[in-house]
Amino acid sequence: MFIVALPTLALAAIIVLIVIAFAMANSDYQDGKRAPGPRAWPIIGGIPFMAKFKDSTEAFSALAKQYGHIASIKLGVMDCVVLSGYKTFRKVLCSTCFDARPDFKRINMMFGGDRNNSLAFTDFTDTHHKSRNLIAAFSLARNTSSLFETLDIVSTENIVRLVEQVKTEAEKNQSVPLKNMLEKSIAKTFLTYFCSTEVEENEEFDQFVEAFNTIFEEVNQPCVGDILPFFMNFISKDDVVKASQVIRHFVHEKCVEPRLAERKMRAEQMIDENNNKTEKSEDSSAEIVDLLDAFLHTAETSSDLTIDQALFALEDMLGGHSAVCHTIIRMLTYIAGNTEVQNKIREEARANSTGVATMTSKLQYTEATAWECLRHISSQIVPHKATEDTEIDGYQVKKDTVVMFNNYDLHFSPELWDQPEEFKPERFLTEGGTRLMKPDFFVPFSTGRRVCLGQKILMKMSVTIIANLCQAFEIGLDSEQDYSVPRCCLAVGNKPFKFNFTKLDS
Numbered sequence: 001m002f003i004v005a006l007p008t009l010a011l012a013a014i015i016v017l018i019v020i021a022f023a024m025a026n027s028d029y030q031d032g033k034r035a036p037g038p039r040a041w042p043i044i045g046g047i048p049f050m051a052k053f054k055d056s057t058e059a060f061s062a063l064a065k066q067y068g069h070i071a072s073i074k075l076g077v078m079d080c081v082v083l084s085g086y087k088t089f090r091k092v093l094c095s096t097c098f099d100a101r102p103d104f105k106r107i108n109m110m111f112g113g114d115r116n117n118s119l120a121f122t123d124f125t126d127t128h129h130k131s132r133n134l135i136a137a138f139s140l141a142r143n144t145s146s147l148f149e150t151l152d153i154v155s156t157e158n159i160v161r162l163v164e165q166v167k168t169e170a171e172k173n174q175s176v177p178l179k180n181m182l183e184k185s186i187a188k189t190f191l192t193y194f195c196s197t198e199v200e201e202n203e204e205f206d207q208f209v210e211a212f213n214t215i216f217e218e219v220n221q222p223c224v225g226d227i228l229p230f231f232m233n234f235i236s237k238d239d240v241v242k243a244s245q246v247i248r249h250f251v252h253e254k255c256v257e258p259r260l261a262e263r264k265m266r267a268e269q270m271i272d273e274n275n276n277k278t279e280k281s282e283d284s285s286a287e288i289v290d291l292l293d294a295f296l297h298t299a300e301t302s303s304d305l306t307i308d309q310a311l312f313a314l315e316d317m318l319g320g321h322s323a324v325c326h327t328i329i330r331m332l333t334y335i336a337g338n339t340e341v342q343n344k345i346r347e348e349a350r351a352n353s354t355g356v357a358t359m360t361s362k363l364q365y366t367e368a369t370a371w372e373c374l375r376h377i378s379s380q381i382v383p384h385k386a387t388e389d390t391e392i393d394g395y396q397v398k399k400d401t402v403v404m405f406n407n408y409d410l411h412f413s414p415e416l417w418d419q420p421e422e423f424k425p426e427r428f429l430t431e432g433g434t435r436l437m438k439p440d441f442f443v444p445f446s447t448g449r450r451v452c453l454g455q456k457i458l459m460k461m462s463v464t465i466i467a468n469l470c471q472a473f474e475i476g477l478d479s480e481q482d483y484s485v486p487r488c489c490l491a492v493g494n495k496p497f498k499f500n501f502t503k504l505d506s
Contacts, residue, residue: 035081035395037063037072044228045074056222057378057488060084060406070392076227078102081397084406086416086441092384092392092403094448099124100385102402104226109237110215110244117312120219120382124449130304131295131313132453138194138291139317139453143360151457152359154192158185159465160356163472170501175478177496179329183209186321186461194291194317195255208250209321211243213494216322220379220491247315256311259292291317320454324461329492331373331462333483334423336475336499341369341425346504349467357467359460364436366467368428370459371436374444376423378412379490381405381446407443408488416441469501476500 038049050073053059063071064084071082083089092098100123103115111117119135122128141147162185169176184201187209191197199205218240225232266287288294295310335341348365349357357363384403391397412420416439418427430437445452452458469475477483478498485492 033396034398035070035072035392036067037074040074043076045076045078047075047227049073050075055487056380057406057408060404061409064406064409070395072395076224077229078227079398079401080404081392081395081401082404082406083392084409086410086443088393089405089407089410089443090447093381093443093446093450095390096124096449097388097390098384098386098403099449100387102226102383102385104223105229105232106218106223106225106235106237106240109241110218111312112244112308117309119313119316119453123385123387127305127309130298130302131309134294134298135291135313135317135453137294139320140456148359151189151193151460155189155461155464156356156358158189159468161185162465163468166469166501167472167503170473170503174500174502175481175498176501177498178332179325179492179495179497180209182328182465183213183321183325186324187212187318189461190318190321191255194314195251195259196290196292197255197258199254204250207246211246211250212319212322214239214243215247215319216326217491217493220489247319248311251311251315251318255292255314256296259296263293263296317454320457323454323490324458326490326492327374327377327458328462328465329497330377330485330490331370331466332469332475332497332499333477333485334373334376335369335466335470337477338423339474341423342470342475344425345369345467345470349471353467353471357464357471359464361464361467363463363467364429365425365433366463366470367436367459369425370462370466371428371438371442371444372423372425375411375417375442377444377490378408378488379444380488381407381443382450384450410441471504473504474502476502 038046040046041048050056050059053062060082063073063082069083069085069088071084073080073082083092101115101121104121107115107118107121111121116122116125116128119128119131138147141151162181165181165185166176166178169181184205187205188199191199218237223235225235288297292314295305295314296307298305299307299310335345345363345366348363349361352362357366383405386397386399386401386403389396389399397403410416414420418424426433428437429435445455476499478500481498482495483497
């Protein structure tokens with residue numbers, strides 16, 4: 001009698017199961033239920049398709065050409081759809097069916113084990129909605145408000161110091177390492193505006209800034225553990241965990257503890273005053289002077305937000321200084337050496353300011369230049385995730401499917417942009433250059449309920465910093481420096497990013 005060994009039978013059974021799983025995984029592609037896409041291999045999914053291209057941007061373009069504006073692809077264990085085209089973008093970004101985020105283990109590690117403590121990577125929960133509303137009052141403050149006036153004053157003071165610092169360094173060596181100086185300057189603005197905290201430059205502050213830089217670099221880099229979670233058992237993220245701990249210690253010691261003590265003292269004073277009055281005053285500890293106060297007050301008076309959640313949200317917002325810094329560095333790589341653009345920025349700044357350009361200065365051309373830089377950078381929109389079984393343009397999308405956006409093709413489409421490969425700030429100005437004109441299909445900060453809360457501060461600070469640097473210097477690229485950055489990546493890496501600064505006469 002022919003007897004088959006048990007290990008052989010087990011292996012055969014596994015092979016049969018893999019074949020069945022492979023067939024089932026691809027059945028929806030074949031019957032038209034889901035959007036078309038490359039076949040999914042067991043375990044690794046469509047990774048072989050992605051591996052044929054130099055980066056995900058090129059792969060997304062290939063998907064669009066081969067399968068259309070909605071393409072399905074399985075990346076490891078993750079079901080995905082890749083969208084191309086603004087109408088599809090807007091439909092998804094503005095839908096409540098897609099306002100969750102992918103659940104990546106490394107992101108959880110940055111936020112105390114729970115990504116829902118973050119702003120950008122949380123699902124759209126009631127707590128997240130509450131935090132957004134608190135932050136929006138400060139990050140999207142109206143130009144005529146006292147909050148915006150405070151931001152403008154604080155930012156201008158730090159910009160003046162930055163320009164003077166660059167002048168000092170340029171006298172020693174024309175090639176100035178700008179990134180670190182810029183990070184510290186913007187970090188001071190954020191700490192003062194959001195927390196009313198003034199800090200000195202010392203080792204502790206340097207570690208705080210570098211910790212945020214580590215986090216920002218991490219979230220802007222791909223990781224195989226995102227699509228094959230098993231690999232996270234072999235990938236160390238100790239540096240990221242340590243960075244988050246450094247941030248928490250600094251914020252708690254420099255911002256939170258002094259404010260809690262101050263609020264307690266105000267409350268005790270109010271109690272003493274009320275004991276001597278017929279009419280009782282309201283608790284002055286509830287007075288909101290900045291975002292830190294807003295979070296602390298909400299955590300103390302509402303069950304919607306815990307102190308821990310408030311601190312994570314505050315830290316996330318303070319970390320916006322890294323995004324502003326990296327964005328400005330990316331912008332300067334396009335502007336440096338472009339004499340025509342610099343001259344126009346300089347002329348505009350000198351015509352519309354009295355020595356120092358501020359957030360209230362009319363800087364339409366400079367802002368148009370910033371928009372054009374963002375178009376060329378084409379940083380990726382944070383992926384969304386389906387919260388329920390739904391559909392996009394007739395194609396089924398199952399719950400937990402991750403949605404990715406091919407915004408590079410959108411930003412360089414010859415159907416939408418005249419000479420898209422050219423650097424032309426004028427495309428964002430009306431004829432005559434008197435007014436800004438941003439087309440609806442240009443959404444570098446996303447749109448809908450998950451739109452970036454920091455977009456206004458990022459744009460205002462980028463424009464004013466660039467305007468003031470161009471007023472004071474002719475800026476050039478250092479021929480010995482490597483300015484290369486992966487396509488569609490906002491993070492610039494740990495290079496010093498030296499630029500040549502030639503001081504100009506006032």
